[in-house]
Amino acid sequence: MKILVIGSGGREHALVWRLRQCSGVEKVWCAPGNGGIENDAECVSLDPKNVNAAAELAARLGADLTIVGPEQPLVLGIADEFAKRGLALLGPMKRAAQLEGSKVFAKQFMERHGVPTASTYGIFDSEVDALMALRSVDWPLVIKADGLCAGKGVLVTSSPDEAAGFITRLMTAREFGDAGRQVLLEEALVGEELSYIILTDGKDFISMAPTRDHKRAFDGDEGPNTGGMGAYSTDALLSPELDQQILDNVVRPTLAGLKRDGIEYRGFLYFGLMLTPTGPKVLEFNCRLGDPETQAIMLRVDFDLAQGCLQTARGRLGFLTAKWTPGASICVVLVSAGYPGTPKIGVPIRGLDEFGQSAGVTVFHSATRKDQSQYYTSGGRVIGVGSRSESLSSASTMCYDALSNISFHGAHFRTDVGRSAVGKRIAAGESGNG
Numbered sequence: 001m002k003i004l005v006i007g008s009g010g011r012e013h014a015l016v017w018r019l020r021q022c023s024g025v026e027k028v029w030c031a032p033g034n035g036g037i038e039n040d041a042e043c044v045s046l047d048p049k050n051v052n053a054a055a056e057l058a059a060r061l062g063a064d065l066t067i068v069g070p071e072q073p074l075v076l077g078i079a080d081e082f083a084k085r086g087l088a089l090l091g092p093m094k095r096a097a098q099l100e101g102s103k104v105f106a107k108q109f110m111e112r113h114g115v116p117t118a119s120t121y122g123i124f125d126s127e128v129d130a131l132m133a134l135r136s137v138d139w140p141l142v143i144k145a146d147g148l149c150a151g152k153g154v155l156v157t158s159s160p161d162e163a164a165g166f167i168t169r170l171m172t173a174r175e176f177g178d179a180g181r182q183v184l185l186e187e188a189l190v191g192e193e194l195s196y197i198i199l200t201d202g203k204d205f206i207s208m209a210p211t212r213d214h215k216r217a218f219d220g221d222e223g224p225n226t227g228g229m230g231a232y233s234t235d236a237l238l239s240p241e242l243d244q245q246i247l248d249n250v251v252r253p254t255l256a257g258l259k260r261d262g263i264e265y266r267g268f269l270y271f272g273l274m275l276t277p278t279g280p281k282v283l284e285f286n287c288r289l290g291d292p293e294t295q296a297i298m299l300r301v302d303f304d305l306a307q308g309c310l311q312t313a314r315g316r317l318g319f320l321t322a323k324w325t326p327g328a329s330i331c332v333v334l335v336s337a338g339y340p341g342t343p344k345i346g347v348p349i350r351g352l353d354e355f356g357q358s359a360g361v362t363v364f365h366s367a368t369r370k371d372q373s374q375y376y377t378s379g380g381r382v383i384g385v386g387s388r389s390e391s392l393s394s395a396s397t398m399c400y401d402a403l404s405n406i407s408f409h410g411a412h413f414r415t416d417v418g419r420s421a422v423g424k425r426i427a428a429g430e431s432g433n434g
Contacts, residue, residue, distance in 0.1 A: 001022075001026060001306055002062060004066040006046070006068045006070070006078075009069065014294045014298040017362065024307065028042070029043070031057060032044065032046050035378070036352075036375070054073065065088045071148065071286065075100065090268075091287070092264075093265075096287065101287075106284070107123070110282060113254070116280065120184060121136075139160075147180070151227045152340070170183055193212060193213075195213055195270065196250075197293065200266070200312070206322040207251075207322065210234075211237070211296050214231065219416045225340070254269070267312065270290050296386065299386050300324045302324055327388065328388070328391055329395055330392065331399070332417045333413060336380050340380060346378075348375070360398055363384070399417075
């Protein structure tokens, strides 16, 4: 099997790293990839937003399967273009990708099909009406831009002034363009978050290993939202009883709702959940794998992922069993100075060559550029260091020991990944480019 992976981040590096280990895989390309991905796949130039060029590339390479990592190509209709040309692609069609591409669409879908989610104070296409509505909401409040905003389109606040300013930034200043033409005002849910991801052909599905990510920039869940500062996976996150509750109340009603609406869905479907006192509720849908959840998941995969993806793309997932290496995994992200605002790029990275691949630890490149033998930063989230072990404690120790060997000027990472989830949090559900 020859596989093309579209994307350039840590999620895509983790995918190609795992796929190339599958026995039936002969070749893996990544378009456009990054400086570190080229160690595990042949990188090919591509603008992922150009869906026609992507289809032409897959045809020219003779790829048996294309897997799409980021959300934007899916929202733009890359799956529709591939289907027109008879090319196999894992990812939902444009209409189905609205589950992530439009928060209004997702909210109305959940309300229509009885999928538990936060109550909505209103959906507004007028700034004046949205500001007026602030007079009659409960605080804290969640404000969401309708469209894709790279992780910056959601605000959780207890300040009426901050809420009003955010609405103005979205609707009048158009800080995120058309993504802010409509806004949603929602109740803020309280509890612990859980990333629950399935692989589905629209009929059958398999659940990925459970994960929890850390969206805030600083320790203790402080600071601004990011695309993701780290994630971990352990079976202790999900009891059999909670798993059954999620399947019965969230996953199956969602798949049944898609079928009733005449929407075919083939690919990964991400449920960002809040585990509230009254049960799991959906914060958000993503129409693809999360980042950095993927890194933690791929470290535990113990089945033929390539065959599972191919059969899903063909609509024949059937009775594939997903097996997971026991224990735990973790991924901690090293980010550039200025992230999640304007990151410093072009900064030399030290320690990657000396580090190598020690037992149980893997480096996933998210935003790196390689010039001869030197790596440089090329974006906000630069490197993810992942590890797997028999316990979360030992995996964390291995990960942070390895992370201490990699550095660049202004580098920052959270020191509490896997530990800060104790207790309850308020969340909005915005993974952005994560």
